[in-house]
Amino acid sequence: MSWTRPTYRLVDGERIDGAWCHVWTKSCTDYYLADLFVYADGAIRCVSEMDLPGLRERLAAGSIALSNPERPVPAPAQSGPRWSARYPEPLTDEGFVGEVRDEIESLNGRPTTFDRCWQAIRRYMHEPTEDNRQSVRAAYLAIPAHRRVYVLGDMDLQDIPLRKLVTDHGEPVGGDGPVATAEMHREVLEYFQAGDRGVQRSRELYGMLHADDPQGAGTPAITSNERVNPPDELPERLDSFVLRNEFPATFLYRGQRYPTVLHGYWALAAADRADHDHIRDAATVREAHEVGGRVPLRPEWVLVRTAVMAALLRAKFTQHPELAQVLVSTGDARVSYTGISESPHWTDRGPREGRNWVGRLLELTRAEILADRVVNEEG
Structure with a gap:
């Protein structure tokens, strides 16, 4: 889903920040496009008020839909091995609930599933133990499935390095890919380390090109x-x-x-x-x-x-x-x-x-x- 900010509502004079996206809602027998609002306090509004369990119930009942059920979009034909696919998983009702939960966390300034996955990756890079790899696996699988390809921000590989890392030794990556080995996991670790080195070089270059900018916060306007x-x-x-x-x-x-x-x-x-x-x-x-x-x-x-x-x-x-x-x-x-x-x-x-x-x-x-x-x- 594409989320839009800022929006907010007032509760007893207090501003509660929010975000919104488009969904489909059912009226009698017809569906129409509507706005679904999510707020930092966990409240959700789409025609009426609800919370996360209420959203899950309405999705299951069909009173809220993620696309127009009267004009279903055909699923893209899959080609090639699944383990190396560079397209996202289909958006599901449960995946959308997870996405809404992430929006609530973000509105509160708390870590999202993306953030927690990157925290686990950092720990693994610092100490590449099996326990830390399993932590990466748990954090990766906690991300709504349709959003996992975006977690690394890699336009070329999407989340393929993570798919390799979270696969246990001796198991095929993604179910139909190459067998995961210790060498494969070392290659993934080098991928993350190379990315860090690239970020550091970019920061150094930026600092050199913008050396005349003020250091720290400037004087308030x-x-x-x-x-x-x-x-x-x-x-x-x-x-x-x-x-x-x-x-x-x-x-x-x-x-x-x-x-x-x-x-x-x-x-x-x-x-x-x-x-x-x-x-x-x-x-x-x-x-x-x-x-x-x-x-x-x-x-x-x-x-x-x-x-x-x-x-x-x-x-x-x-x-x-x-x-x-x-x-x-x-x-x-x-x-x-x-x-x-x-x-x-x-x-x-x-x-x-x-x-x-x-x-x-x-x-x-x-x-x-x-x-x-x-x-x-x-x-």
């Missing part, structure tokens, strides 16, 4: 929210509000003084020089913004506006060391710049809207300030 009534002058106490474009901090850019980044942005956007000066000298941020939004803008302003914003932010923070220090104190945190007054191009409005370019440019400005400090220290 910060959110810069718009304020309804921004101050008209520099406040005594500086906080994260200094990141806002409406924050009062006069700076010089190309021979002109602007009281805020928003003043500078909309003044430079204006096509007419008189409009530029009017916006530059506006008494409030709101006035500067509203006037700038009404006057004709420079041709192709939309193509250059991001670079202009970057230059204005750079001027603001490099000319006000106390503001730069607040920005630098955010470490490597992602900056989420929210608000509704500025365009979604500049603001973060969730996953479906907003490009957060001011947030990105603040992070760039922060990096430039730190880079200048590093260079000056070395110089």
